[in-house]
Amino acid sequence: MATLAQREKARKLQGTAIKTCFILAILLAWHLVTTEGLVSPLFLPQPGETFQTFIEIIASGEALGDLSITLVELSVAFPLAALLGTIIGYLVSTHVYSIRLFEPIFAGLYAIPVIIFYPLNVLFFGLGVESKIVHGALFGFFPIVLNTIQGFARVDPVLVRLAHSLGASRRQMVTRILFPAALPAMLTGYRMGFILSFLAIIGAETIASFAGLGHRIVWYAEALNMPMMFAYILFVVLVAALMNMLVSMLESWMSVEDK
Amino acid sequence: MISARNVSHVFAAHGTGEDLLALDNVSVDIRRGEMVAFIGPSGCGKSTLLNVIGGLIDPTRGAAFIDNVEVKGPAPKKVAYIFQESALLPWANVLDNVKVGLEFQGVASSERPPRAEKALATVGLTPFGKHYPHQLSGGMKQRVALARALSLETDVLLMDEPFAALDEQTRMVFGEDLSRMLSKTNKTILLVTHSLAEAVFLSDRIFVFTARPGTIKETMVVDEPHPRQPQFMTSDAFNRTRNRLYEALREEVLKAMDEDGVPR
Numbered sequence: 001m002a003t004l005a006q007r008e009k010a011r012k013l014q015g016t017a018i019k020t021c022f023i024l025a026i027l028l029a030w031h032l033v034t035t036e037g038l039v040s041p042l043f044l045p046q047p048g049e050t051f052q053t054f055i056e057i058i059a060s061g062e063a064l065g066d067l068s069i070t071l072v073e074l075s076v077a078f079p080l081a082a083l084l085g086t087i088i089g090y091l092v093s094t095h096v097y098s099i100r101l102f103e104p105i106f107a108g109l110y111a112i113p114v115i116i117f118y119p120l121n122v123l124f125f126g127l128g129v130e131s132k133i134v135h136g137a138l139f140g141f142f143p144i145v146l147n148t149i150q151g152f153a154r155v156d157p158v159l160v161r162l163a164h165s166l167g168a169s170r171r172q173m174v175t176r177i178l179f180p181a182a183l184p185a186m187l188t189g190y191r192m193g194f195i196l197s198f199l200a201i202i203g204a205e206t207i208a209s210f211a212g213l214g215h216r217i218v219w220y221a222e223a224l225n226m227p228m229m230f231a232y233i234l235f236v237v238l239v240a241a242l243m244n245m246l247v248s249m250l251e252s253w254m255s256v257e258d259k
Numbered sequence: 260m261i262s263a264r265n266v267s268h269v270f271a272a273h274g275t276g277e278d279l280l281a282l283d284n285v286s287v288d289i290r291r292g293e294m295v296a297f298i299g300p301s302g303c304g305k306s307t308l309l310n311v312i313g314g315l316i317d318p319t320r321g322a323a324f325i326d327n328v329e330v331k332g333p334a335p336k337k338v339a340y341i342f343q344e345s346a347l348l349p350w351a352n353v354l355d356n357v358k359v360g361l362e363f364q365g366v367a368s369s370e371r372p373p374r375a376e377k378a379l380a381t382v383g384l385t386p387f388g389k390h391y392p393h394q395l396s397g398g399m400k401q402r403v404a405l406a407r408a409l410s411l412e413t414d415v416l417l418m419d420e421p422f423a424a425l426d427e428q429t430r431m432v433f434g435e436d437l438s439r440m441l442s443k444t445n446k447t448i449l450l451v452t453h454s455l456a457e458a459v460f461l462s463d464r465i466f467v468f469t470a471r472p473g474t475i476k477e478t479m480v481v482d483e484p485h486p487r488q489p490q491f492m493t494s495d496a497f498n499r500t501r502n503r504l505y506e507a508l509r510e511e512v513l514k515a516m517d518e519d520g521v522p523r
Contacts, residue, residue: 162346166363167335180350
């Protein structure tokens with residue numbers, strides 16, 4: 001076992017080393033093309049300048065104001081998507097005919113670019129926070145509803161027969177058999193829904209908005225303030241990576257007993 | 260004690276949607292404390308009859324009775340099930356898997372732990388209470404399923420091919436253990452199986468089913484005291500009964516294969 005664990009550790013270390021080298025190589029290439037004048041600073045600022053600006057927008061709290069707006073939008077959009085996706089998904093899953101009817105509809109809608117509804121959304125809800133919430137919730141809804149349907153529909157039928165034979169009530173069947181059996185698939189749906197909501201909100205902010213991280217990036221792009229724009233892009237990338245890490249950890253922690 | 264009266268059951272075939280007659284006017288009577296096996300070719304309705312008695316299937320015609328009360332749906336206070344797959348909840352440990360049966364059956368929560376632990380001790384799995392199903396072998400999983408069924412303290416135990424997912428050697432040992440554990444309990448036991456040896460080794464009576472539509476072709480008595488000893492398996496009496504059973508079954512299996520268009 002010890003050698004297996006060691007090998008596993010060595011493999012992880014190797015992976016980390018490769019990733020680090022890759023990032024360093026990109027930074028070096030970035031540095032070289034900008035300092036050697038291969039790319040105009042109008043399109044690509046130097047890495048040093050970008051990092052300095054990045055520190056400044058965090059230290060001054062400027063980025064945090066935009067971040068809080070984006071997060072407020074997300075904190076309404078995702079629960080809305082999760083609530084609707086879970087309830088509708090569960091209701092659809094209770095009957096084989098409703099699964100056959102609704103699952104292809106949701107899967108089809110999931111596959112079309114929902115962004116085409118954004119102009120309509122703005123007409124209805126305006127340029128403020130509300131249209132971002134609706135847009136984020138709409139994006140997050142589909143993976144959640146589809147995974148919820150799948151989770152409930154694919155419960156091992158022998159577990160259902162067992163619970164019947166044991167005289168389980170409808171409530172016991174749902175809370176003690178169906179829900180725990182569907183949970184891993186639902187958690188995957190929540191993770192995907194959360195990330196998609198976040199991406200959709202940032203995207204919507206870049207298209208038409210008054211505030212938020214996406215708005216700020218476009219605003220600096222239009223002002224041709226490249227160091228600021230790149231500092232914000234870096235900030236969004238880091239926030240997205242952090243969120244992805246957090247929800248993945250949360251997902252594996254919640255399904256830890258289900259291996 | 261258990262009886263099925265003129266039970267017929269029709270179900271829709273997969274794919275074609277044609278009506279298939281699975282059971283045709285079958286009647287059986289099983290005495291209290293008796294251990295019987297249902298054996299027959301695939302699709303002969305033996306599992307269907309078991310599920311009619313267990314209340315999981317509502318028969319098209321006829322009815323099943325336990326203690327002269329008509330079966331209308333599951334009766335968890337009277338009947339416990341063991342399925343082909345162990346049907347353990349993958350998210351619950353062994354002890355919780357046993358306790359969930361008691362919970363659904365309506366046993367008070369204070370009584371559940373002692374009864375679950377006692378049942379685990381009976382099947383020899385006390386040290387594995389905190390293990391999860393994925394950490395257990397197939398044979399151990401079926402023991403947990405047996406513990407869950409025993410903890411319910413029902414008079415009737417229905418076993419739907421409980422050995423099917425186990426390898427040959429595990430089945431052999433599990434069969435011997437089963438005979439030992441069950442002979443103490445005085446339960447009425449119905450076993451659906453494909454295995455001639457299991458049917459002979461475990462049962463007092465064997466119902467041989469015909470190919471579809473299933474009827475009872477023959478009933479064989481195995482006159483050997485419980486618990487059955489390993490030596491019984493190699494005795495002349497065992498072999499004679501097994502061979503007779505083989506003759507009776509072979510004909511039906513061939514008929515079933517012809518019906519399904521299996522080339523030979």
